[in-house]
Amino acid sequence: xxxxxxxxxxxxxxxxxxxxxxxxxxxxxxxxxxxxxxxxxxxxxxxxxxxxxxxxxxxxxxxxxxxxxxxxxxxxxxxxxxxxxxxxxxxxxxxxxxxxxxxxxxxxxxxxxxxxxxxxxxxxxxxxxxxxxxxxxxxxxxxxxxxxxxxxxxxxxxxxxxxxxxxxxxxxxxxxxxxxxxxxxxxxxxxxxxxxxxxxxxxxxxxxxxxxxxxxxxxxxxxxxxxxxxxxxxxxxxxxxxxxxxxxxxxxxxxxxxxxxxxxxxxxxxxxxxxxxxxxxxxxxxxxxxxxxxxxxxxxxxxxxxxxxxxxxxxxxxxxxxxxxxxxxxxxxxxxxxxxxxxxxxxxxxxxxxxxxxxxxxxx
Amino acid sequence: xxxxxxxxxxxxxxxxxxxxxxxxxxxxxxxxxxxxxxxxxxxxxxxxxxxxxxxxxxxxxxxxxxxxxxxxxxxxxxxxxxxxxxxxxxxxxxxxxxxxxxxxxxxxxxxxxxxxxxxxxxxxxxxxxxxxxxxxxxxxxxxxxxxxxxxxxxxxxxxxxxxxxxxxxxxxxxxxxxxxxxxxxxxxxxxxxxxxxxxxxxxxxxxxxxxxxxxxxxxxxxxxxxxxxxxxxxxxxxxxxxxxxxxxxxxxxxxxxxxxxxxxxxxxxxxxxxxxxxxxxxxxxxxxxxxxxxxxxxxxxxxxxxxxxxxxxxxxxxxxxxxxxxxxxxxxxxxxxxxxxxxxxxxxxxxxxxxxxxxxxxxxxxxxxxxxxxxxxxx
Numbered sequence: 001x002x003x004x005x006x007x008x009x010x011x012x013x014x015x016x017x018x019x020x021x022x023x024x025x026x027x028x029x030x031x032x033x034x035x036x037x038x039x040x041x042x043x044x045x046x047x048x049x050x051x052x053x054x055x056x057x058x059x060x061x062x063x064x065x066x067x068x069x070x071x072x073x074x075x076x077x078x079x080x081x082x083x084x085x086x087x088x089x090x091x092x093x094x095x096x097x098x099x100x101x102x103x104x105x106x107x108x109x110x111x112x113x114x115x116x117x118x119x120x121x122x123x124x125x126x127x128x129x130x131x132x133x134x135x136x137x138x139x140x141x142x143x144x145x146x147x148x149x150x151x152x153x154x155x156x157x158x159x160x161x162x163x164x165x166x167x168x169x170x171x172x173x174x175x176x177x178x179x180x181x182x183x184x185x186x187x188x189x190x191x192x193x194x195x196x197x198x199x200x201x202x203x204x205x206x207x208x209x210x211x212x213x214x215x216x217x218x219x220x221x222x223x224x225x226x227x228x229x230x231x232x233x234x235x236x237x238x239x240x241x242x243x244x245x246x247x248x249x250x251x252x253x254x255x256x257x258x259x260x261x262x263x264x265x266x267x268x269x270x271x272x273x274x275x276x277x278x279x280x281x282x283x284x285x286x287x288x289x290x291x292x293x294x295x296x297x298x299x300x301x302x303x304x305x306x307x308x309x310x311x312x313x314x315x316x317x318x319x320x321x322x323x324x325x326x327x328x329x330x331x332x333x334x335x336x337x338x339x340x341x342x343x344x345x346x347x348x349x350x351x352x353x354x355x356x357x358x359x360x361x362x363x364x
Numbered sequence: 365x366x367x368x369x370x371x372x373x374x375x376x377x378x379x380x381x382x383x384x385x386x387x388x389x390x391x392x393x394x395x396x397x398x399x400x401x402x403x404x405x406x407x408x409x410x411x412x413x414x415x416x417x418x419x420x421x422x423x424x425x426x427x428x429x430x431x432x433x434x435x436x437x438x439x440x441x442x443x444x445x446x447x448x449x450x451x452x453x454x455x456x457x458x459x460x461x462x463x464x465x466x467x468x469x470x471x472x473x474x475x476x477x478x479x480x481x482x483x484x485x486x487x488x489x490x491x492x493x494x495x496x497x498x499x500x501x502x503x504x505x506x507x508x509x510x511x512x513x514x515x516x517x518x519x520x521x522x523x524x525x526x527x528x529x530x531x532x533x534x535x536x537x538x539x540x541x542x543x544x545x546x547x548x549x550x551x552x553x554x555x556x557x558x559x560x561x562x563x564x565x566x567x568x569x570x571x572x573x574x575x576x577x578x579x580x581x582x583x584x585x586x587x588x589x590x591x592x593x594x595x596x597x598x599x600x601x602x603x604x605x606x607x608x609x610x611x612x613x614x615x616x617x618x619x620x621x622x623x624x625x626x627x628x629x630x631x632x633x634x635x636x637x638x639x640x641x642x643x644x645x646x647x648x649x650x651x652x653x654x655x656x657x658x659x660x661x662x663x664x665x666x667x668x669x670x671x672x673x674x675x676x677x678x679x680x681x682x683x684x685x686x687x688x689x690x691x692x693x694x695x696x697x698x699x700x701x702x703x704x705x706x707x708x709x710x711x712x713x714x715x716x717x718x719x720x721x722x723x724x725x726x727x728x729x730x731x732x733x734x735x736x737x738x739x740x741x742x743x
Contacts, residue, residue, distance in 0.1 A: 039710055114495045118391040123383065167544075174706035242710065243556040247492070257499050257548065 009144045011213035014204055016147035017285060018221035021197035022053070023154055023228065024099075024282035025106035028252045028275075029328075030194050030229060031236040035245050038187030040173050042242075043234040045187030050226035052339070053198040057218045059350045064205045064214055066353050072202035072346070073296045079352035086297060088345055092199075093293035095338050097310075099197055100286040101318040102331055104129050107279045109324050110250065115272050121322050129314050132283035136291050137307040140207070143288055150281040157274045158228055161235055164255040168239035193335040195225065197282070199342055200289050249324060287314070398423040398463040401440055402472045402525030403501075404510030405450075405487050407479045415482065419453040420444040420511040421465055422523050440523030442515045450490050467494065471529040472502045473547060474510040480563075480579060480586035488554055488584070491547060499548045502532045505579040505586065507567035516568060527573060532564060535575055539592070540599040540606035540626060554584060558701025558716045562602060565589055582695040582717065590697075594688065597681045600626055601643060601727075602698040610647070610731075612656060612673055620656040622674055624649035624731070630703045639723035641700050645678065650735035654742075661736050675729040682727045689721075696720040 009017075034042035067075060072092075077085035108125045116124060135143055201218055208214055236251050245251040256271040291306045298306070321327040402422040407415050421443045443465065445457025457465075473491065475484060491497055506513040518527040536543040545564050553561045561581040566573055578595040580588045590598055599606055606626045613619040624647040631642040657666050689697055700723075701716030708714075 117496070118388050119384075120389060127380075127384075171702055171706040175709065178709050239552075241552055241556055244552055247551075247555075254499075254548070254551070 007140055007207055008209040009140065009204065009207055011208055011210050011217040013144040013148055014201065014208060014214070015217045015221040015224075016151040017144060017204065018198060018201055018218060019151060019154070019224050020147040020281050021099075021200045021285040021289070022195055022225050022282075024103045024197070024279055025110065026103075026194040026196075027229065027232060028110070028250045030191065031233045031245050031251050032249070033190045033194070034187045034233060035237060035242045037190060038184055040237055040242050041176060041178075041184060042187060042191075042237060043173075043230045044176075045184055046191045046230040046233050047226060048184065048188035049191030049195065050222065050229075051188075052192045052343075053195045053222045053225065054219075055343070056198050056346065057201065057215075057222055059346050060201050060205060060218060061215050062350055063202070063353055064211070068211055069206050071204070071206050072349060073293060075353065076345075076349050079349060079356070089293055089297065091341060092345060093290050093297075095196075095199065095342065096286045096289040096293070097314065097317065098334065098338065100129075100132065100283055100290060100314055101321075102327070103279060103282050103286065104132070104314070105318040105321050105327055107276060107283070108318075108322060109327070111272065111276060113324075114253070115269055122319055125318055125322070126315055128280070128283065129287075129311065129318065131280050132287040132314075133307050133311045135280075135284035136288040137304050139303060140204075140288070143284060146281060146284065150278060153274065154228075154278050157271070157278060158232065160259070160271065160274075161232060161252070161255060163259045164235050164239040168235070169241075170238070172241040173234065173238050189336075191229070193331075193339055194229065196335065196339065197286065198222065198225070199346075200285065202346065203289060203292055392464055396463055398443070398461065398465045400465050400467055400470045401523045402474060402514050402528070403470050403491075404474045404476070404514050405479050406476045406510050407482055414448070416446060416448065417450050417453055418444060418446045418511070419450060419457070420514055421457065422514040422525050423465060424522060438522040440525075442511060444511060450486055467496045468498050470498055470501050471525045472504060472532075474504055474506050474513050474525075474528070474566075476510045476513075477505055477507055477565075477579070477586065477589075479510070480505045480581075483584045484554070484561075484581075484586075485584040488550065492551065497547075499551075500546050502529055502545055502564075503547045503550050504528065504532065504545070504564045504566050507565070507576070513566070513568065513573070516573060518573065524573065528566065531566070531573065531575060535564070536607065538608055539596045540603065540608040541575075541595075542599055542603045543605065553699075554581075556702070557710055558696075558703070558705040559699045560695050560697055560701075560717070562598070562697055578697075580693050580695055580697045587695050588693040588697075590688075590693070594685055597678075597685045598689075598697060600645065600678070601628065601682055601685070604628055609652070610674055610678060612670070612677065614656050618656045620654040620660075620670065621652045622647075622649050622731070622733075623652045624674075630700065632700075632703045632707055634708075635724075639704055639719050641703070641720075641723055641725045643682075643725065643727050645682075645727065645729045647674065647678065647729065647731040648734045649731075651733060651737060654740065658742065661740055667733065671731045671733065674731040678729045678731070679727050682729075686725050686727070694721065700725070 030046070031042060034045050038045040063072070063075065073089050076088055079085070080088065104125060107128055108121050111124060112119055112121045135146055205214055232252060236245060236255050239255040240251055244254065248254055253268060253271070257268050259267045261267060291303055291310065294306050294310065295301060295303050321330055400421050400423055404420040406418040406420070408418065410416050422440050423443055425439050425441050427437060443457050443461045445453030445455070447453040447456050475487060479487070514524055516524045518524050521527045532545055535541040550561055550563070553559045560583065563579045563581070564575055565577045565579040567576050569576070577590050577592050578598060579586050580590060596608060600608065604627060607624065608626070609621055609623050611619055611621045627646045629644045631644070633640045651660065654660055657670050660666050660670060689695070696717045700720045704716055704719065
């Protein structure tokens with residue numbers, strides 16, 4: 001009994017975990033992806049792309065209402081049978097493994113390109129994943145506190161970028177709405193993928209200590225992500241113009257470089273430092289989510305043991321794409337498939353739950 | 365239990381530390397590094413097809429007391445690399461330098477006029493790719509060779525790069541000079557739809573480094589140079605926030621000077637398939653001297669005449685620049701194309717340069733006096 005109490009998190013902590021899992025390295029390259037299709041209206045596409053996390057939250061609310069004590073893994077086993085359920089759960093887990101490795105390798109490339117060019121990338125990668133493994137090893141409660149702290153950090157980092165507002169030109173984002181809706185929607189599909197990570201709420205909603213606040217907190221979290229993403233895309237286009245965004249791998253950093261503070265010679269270093277802290281948390285969350293699902297599959301092992309076991313695996317996978325160009329091609333290929341899988345998997349489980357009438361009464 | 369913890373943590377720290385130390389590559393002690401103060405780029409045509417690139421770097425030399433002057437602690441020297449491509453110059457440069465050069469602190473990037481006429485595309489590409497570079501350095505075109513400009517001795521400064529940086533930093537106080545002429549600003553104007561870069565142009569006159577106008581580009585190639593007086597009006601139309609002096613003169617001793625803060629708004633229309641631009645300039649400013657108009661601060665009609673005359677003068681000058689732009693420079697040097705692109709859609713393969721040169725451009729000026737100074741020392 002005491003053990004289960006220790007594992008509870010508050011709804012505010014869930015909000016932090018939700019935003020913390022989604023906001024990561026993808027944010028820095030998001031403007032590149034969307035402006036290539038939706039041009040200067042990329043930020044509108046990003047807002048439309050927010051439908052995906054909203055849909056996930058909607059499903060989560062239905063499931064949480066019907067089965068407040070069971071997470072998605074248990075539900076899928078209950079509805080689809082042990083074998084098929086476990087198999088789908090395993091694919092769902094590889095989703096988080098993909099996010100962990102993508103963020104870890106992305107951060108390594110970013111750091112070795114800009115500030116740590118004296119470091120062998122693989123060694124940096126080993127260290128970065130190590131931090132994720134440690135926070136996952138220590139369990140849910142410390143992880144929630146880390147997220148709580150870094151959530152404030154994320155807000156500060158994103159506020160810094162607002163400075164670019166004073167330096168850009170409004171005509172860079174004009175004309176608004178000159179596109180046909182088709183391109184706008186295609187751009188929003190592109191932005192959908194950067195919202196990956198919000199799926200984590202399906203794992204943690206049974207662990208809430210105040211379940212009645214779940215819906216409002218999840219919605220607030222999604223709203224925060226959507227606003228953060230679209231405003232940063234807007235700011236980048238506002239400062240650079242779409243022609244420069246196209247040329248740079250990490251266009252957001254050009255906007256960050258425009259900030260001039262006396263004494264500080266190069267603001268990019270400070271921005272990168274803050275940004276890597278934000279990313280460590282993203283890695284930790286995704287790492288923990290993978291371990292959490294694994295632990296559900298292999299009931300006998302503890303989270304601590306599994307954290308150690310999958311550590312070499314994660315490093316092995318991340319080190320296969322330590323090259324920005326190949327990493328992007330790989331992610332462009334794989335992430336749409338995962339997103340489709342997530343939508344299908346979660347929708348099916350949700351439909352089954354609706355068909356099965358009231359789960360609570362059935363048990364009694 | 366606590367003892368156990370330390371037994372784990374301390375070896376772990378040692379392992380992590382040694383792990384990192386062995387992972388460091390390409391790093392050097394500071395004594396082995398040369399800090400770069402300025403970058404240059406020259407070209408020389410060996411035959412019309414073969415170009416020899418030369419990239420001089422101005423580097424600091426610390427503790428130099430060779431000139432019998434004990435006060436001189438920091439001076440600079442030129443490290444010049446030559447090669448068939450810009451990358452090869454690095455190899456060539458290292459072969460005559462005893463240290464490794466480190467970027468990140470360079471203050472200026474000086475491009476010779478020859479090199480700019482040939483095209484700054486390759487130079488910008490090599491600068492943009494290098495993540496260690498300081499993007500907030502200033503970018504200028506010089507008349508002579510970049511090497512001569514970087515090696516020019518300026519009294520009181522360790523290198524001419526430091527002087528040029530200060531020169532460009534403070535030039536914006538007058539003659540409507542743009543505030544930002546950094547490398548970052550070139551990134552936002554080169555190969556951008558509807559904009560052609562306009563870069564400060566410096567030359568050495570009587571042993572002094574001087575800003576002598578603006579270099580006008582068409583895409584990545586320099587096509588013209590505007591004189592200092594023309595640049596004033598060009599910059600007034602091209603940049604949003606600028607400051608400069610507009611003076612009205614009757615005789616050698618009777619004149620009035622108006623220190624204006626400018627702002628601009630551009631409207632674009634399409635009339636009969638032809639673009640029609642309206643540039644609205646707003647000048648607010650201070651009277652800094654006046655021996656021309658009597659009772660300027662007391663009489664409203666005089667004030668009105670003064671403002672009208674200022675407006676008329678600015679309008680006349682701007683119109684003559686626009687004529688020059690259409691006939692002589694043949695490039696859209698005030699960035700009107702971007703307004704058209706922002707209204708009629710981007711990436712549509714329209715040659716905005718051509719469209720702008722064939723368009724009608726109207727200029728409206730509105731001047732108003734904000735500040736009169738301490739008083740008026742009229743007779």
